[in-house]
Amino acid sequence: MGKVVVTSQIIGERGVIALREYCNKHSPYLIFREENVHDYGIDGEIELTARNRAGKLEPTGEILKAQVKSTLTGSYFQKESNDSFEFNARKEDIDYWNRHSLAVVLVIYDAKKELLYVKKIDKLDVTTSLSRQPIVFGKKENKLSVGDNAFVNRFSSEFHKRINFDVNEVIATNIFKFTKLPKLIYHFKTKTQNLKEVYDKLQQGQIPSFIVKENNIYTFADPDKFQTFKTS
Numbered sequence: 364m365g366k367v368v369v370t371s372q373i374i375g376e377r378g379v380i381a382l383r384e385y386c387n388k389h390s391p392y393l394i395f396r397e398e399n400v401h402d403y404g405i406d407g408e409i410e411l412t413a414r415n416r417a418g419k420l421e422p423t424g425e426i427l428k429a430q431v432k433s434t435l436t437g438s439y440f441q442k443e444s445n446d447s448f449e450f451n452a453r454k455e456d457i458d459y460w461n462r463h464s465l466a467v468v469l470v471i472y473d474a475k476k477e478l479l480y481v482k483k484i485d486k487l488d489v490t491t492s493l494s495r496q497p498i499v500f501g502k503k504e505n506k507l508s509v510g511d512n513a514f515v516n517r518f519s520s521e522f523h524k525r526i527n528f529d530v531n532e533v534i535a536t537n538i539f540k541f542t543k544l545p546k547l548i549y550h551f552k553t554k555t556q557n558l559k560e561v562y563d564k565l566q567q568g569q570i571p572s573f574i575v576k577e578n579n580i581y582t583f584a585d586p587d588k589f590q591t592f593k594t595s
Contacts, residue, residue: 370435378433378472379406381479382507390512394422395429404459405467406431411515411522425522428465430456430484433472440473446502451495460484466521470507471500479507481514483521545583551593553580565592 379397386393386409394410411425432439432450440448450471460467461484471480480500507514555561556575569591571584586593 374433374435374474375431376433377474378431378470378479381472381477382407382429382431382470385479385507385509385514388509389514391515392420393514404430404456405463408465409468409514411519423522426465427518427521428463428467429470429481430460430467431470431472433474435474437473437475439471441497447499448502449497449499452498454494454496457484457496466518468518468521469498480505481507481517483518547585548581548583549586550579550581551586553578561592561595564595 383395383397386395391414392412394412395407396410397407398405405428407429408426409429411423412420413423415421434440437443439450441451442449450469452469460469467484468481469484472478473480480502482498482500482505484498553575556578558575562570569589571582571586571589571592573580573582573584575581
């Protein structure tokens with residue numbers, strides 16, 4: 364007997380295709396990357412895009428993972444009502460999703476009605492005596508429709524930038540604290556290069572936010588308002 368194509372594989376592929384179509388037609392465009400090697404509970408990742416100053420669409424590096432479950436028979440729709448249904452997730456899948464370094468969304472595809480539902484996987488309480496954990500989906504609030512452009516609004520807080528752990532990276536941050544855009548940056552010569560020395564000599568309340576670079580102090584704060592700091 365030759366090789367056969369399993370129906371469950373066809374239905375599973377339809378769910379991935381449906382999610383890919385949703386991402387492709389979303390505005391702003393969502394990048395969907397399928398993960399078809401070593402599927403341990405993740406089927407792909409979704410990355411946000413944004414317009415740059417030149418008006419070009421570019422990836423932002425903000426990513427979350429997706430697990431897609433597809434059904435033609437409705438087997439994933441437990442305790443279904445007009446408003447909701449439950450998906451019974453395996454304990455080991457939930458454990459894996461909760462340990463993942465990136466946020467994970469669970470996507471349920473109803474292949475018969477061609478409907479997508481999505482829900483963020485939270486830190487669910489899993490009872491060790493139970494092999495499966497019910498996850499409740501709302502048919503309205505968790506539904507994905509091509510053209511609704513609602514994905515970013517729903518999950519923007521869950522996206523995280525992907526980090527390349529194979530390279531050393533410099534992380535820069537704005538060390539100055541201010542409530543409005545400053546009009547001036549003050550700088551003056553200094554004999555010290557050691558910030559700890561400054562803090563050791565002066566009390567915290569007498570010191571503005573500042574940096575030392577090449578024997579110069581730079582600050583957004585008017586040094587005349589910190590006379591002890593300026594004189595020292």
